[in-house]
Amino acid sequence: MISSARERSRPALIGWPADASRREELAEAGTPCLLLVDDGAPIPAVAEGEDWIHRGADERDVAARLAELARRGRSVRSVDAVPMALPAGLTADEHRVAVRLVATVGSLVPRADLPVGDLDATIARLRRPLGRDGWTILRIGAAGFLIERTGGGSC
Structure with missing residues (x-):
C-alpha cells in the first residue's frame, strides 16, 4: 500500500x-x-x-x-476518462492513434509513440471525423502530434 x-x-x-x-x-x-x-x-x-x-x-x-x-508529477487521468467519445467506424490503426492522442489532450505525442504503418495517412483520415466533433490534430514539426479542442461539435 x-x-x-x-x-x-x-x-x-x-x-x-x-x-x-x-x-x-x-x-x-x-x-x-x-x-x-x-x-x-x-x-x-x-x-x-x-x-x-x-x-x-x-x-x-x-x-x-x-x-x-x-x-x-502525477495528475491521474484514465484512458477511460478521455474528454470525448471516439467516432464509430475507425480502423484499428485510427482507433489506436486516436486513443493515444485523446489520452493526453494538449500534450505532444511523439511519432515513435504512435506505432502504425503510415502514420501521416492515419492522421489525415482521423482529422475529418474528429473535426466534426470540434477537435483538431496538430502536427508539431517532425516531433509528433497533439490534439486540442477547437469548439463546435457534439461534445
Missing part, C-alpha cells in the same frame, strides 16, 4: 502486460508509472503520469523516463 505523498510521486516500474492489475492500483493511488513492455506485446495507451518503454531498453533511457515522470 502506498502511504506517503513522497512515495506516490516516486514513479514505479511495472511489467506490461503482466502487471496490469498493479497498474490499476498505482493509478488509483496517484503514483506515476513506467510500463516496461514485453517483446511482442501491444503498446498500451498511456494516461497522464504514465510512460512506456520496451523491455531490454538501455538503462540510461529507463532512468531518463523515470526522472521525467517524477518531474512531471
